[in-house]
Amino acid sequence: MGRLMKGLKEVAKEKKQVEQITDMEVDFAQWYTDVVTKAELIDYSGVKGLMILRPYGYAIWENIQKVLDGMFKEKGHENVAMPLLIPESLLQKEKDHVEGFAPEVAWVTYGGSEKLSERLCIRPTSETLFCEHWGHIVHSWRDLPKLYNQWCSVLRWEKTTRPFLRGREFHWQEGHTLHATAEEAINETMQQLEVYAEFCENWLAMPVIRGRKTKKEQFAGAEATYTVECMMHDKKALQSGTSHYFGDGFAKAFGITFTDKNNQLTYPHQTSWGLSTRIIGGLIMTHGDNNGLVLPPKIAPIQVIVLPIAMHKDGVTDKAWELINRLKAAGLRVRGDFSDNSPGWKFSEYEMKGVPLRIEIGPKDIENGQCVAVRRDNGEKTVIALEELEAKIPELLDAVQQGLFDKAKRNLEEHTYDAVTADDIKEIINTKGGFVRTKWCGDTECELKLKEYAGVSSRCMPLSQDGKEGVCPVCGRSCNTTIIWGVAY
């Protein structure tokens, strides 16, 4: 029996190196769950939808935080920490907002053994808290703008949960800004959308479509919501970051006023923008393969893993350490694995974890003054002369980063289709999947009908519009707005 199993394993190994992970072609959802757990990103906790972010998963988030935080501060934003709890009366001040969130908030009703006189909601988002605070501190045009951000977790009582993609608790950053004029607030909204787009494309190697959400899809209480949409490996859409323009709606609801330069009492204009750990789910589903996670070098907690081969042989361990130290000195995130697991085990382990580059160093290499580098994204092996280490490794990492972006970009472009009629849309979604680009009359009615008919939701109206005349696939009226439809996470 044991021998038979082993025989089967040998066969399986030929085309697949890590057997613990379900092939994505077989069951994409199971593949995703396998990767998330086998790569040691998360563990489940005792409460549905609340995840334990393990060190390796959290390290990815820390790298994301570090880069984004720097980008925010570059644009003049400051970090703050708002309270965890929101009094019910405060949450209810903005009508659309409370209607949007009320169904999914969790409430604190007791303090110790005493029932609270007013129940407190655990923040699902912090607009109301920022508004109340600004009502206290903003009086003059000189107090503006306020450019705030906070890193925290929020709670939304979702019915269906999936690691990273939809949790009841999730970690994110929420930026909140307050401006003297609508123009300034709109600029801020667009600027932060661009920050997200650049971050996704340049750091996470995830190509995006920048666009505006329809009224149906926009944030509760917003005047306009902008999004960066990405396409996953299974051709479904993931909203990867959003930026909202609020106008002065919240300011009016919360009574925030300031005296402008003309001594007029005025309502300020507001924005908010957020990106969450959901993006890690996006990272997995954009770059991952049947051997596990694949991380873009720029965000990978470990960029290079050095594996000594035949460690017991003289000089191997020392040489491996030498490589590690040299690469560290060159500013790379590098680690070695000197455990007594077999080399094959280690290869699989770091492939599951998505480490972009592996270096093998064994007796034969030492003899020849070289090492072997293996790319995670395409398995390509390169022999590198040891004296060229500091020059070649960063080049390879750049190549992996670029390779991942190009591959994802190709996936996005090859699976975005143009269509005219609702039947076309349905046909494309059912047979090929992906994004379908059409014109749209702007009517929510048509959007709802299409959802009903073809099972798609509007992803966004891309910022880059061709302005050409066309017809709405539902009502047939002529119109010129381009919109993208898809199935979303």
Added chain:
RNA sequence: CGGGGUGUGGCGAAGUUUGGUAUCGCGCUUGGUUCGGGACCAAGAGGCCUCGGGUUCGAAUCCCGACACUCCGACCA
């Protein structure tokens, strides 16, 4: 919220139909041999069978209930 599946050492499972000493593989510990794609030998450790009630001389197994995970759908910024 509807429908399906699952819950047994850390992980994956068998055992449940037909109640009777809790099994197997992986992992873990120790020692030794290995080392270029998940090595091998030997000796060990580890379990409130998800939880709560019931039936029974006796329950992982039968009955009732709860909870959790997971998939599909609905819902969802």
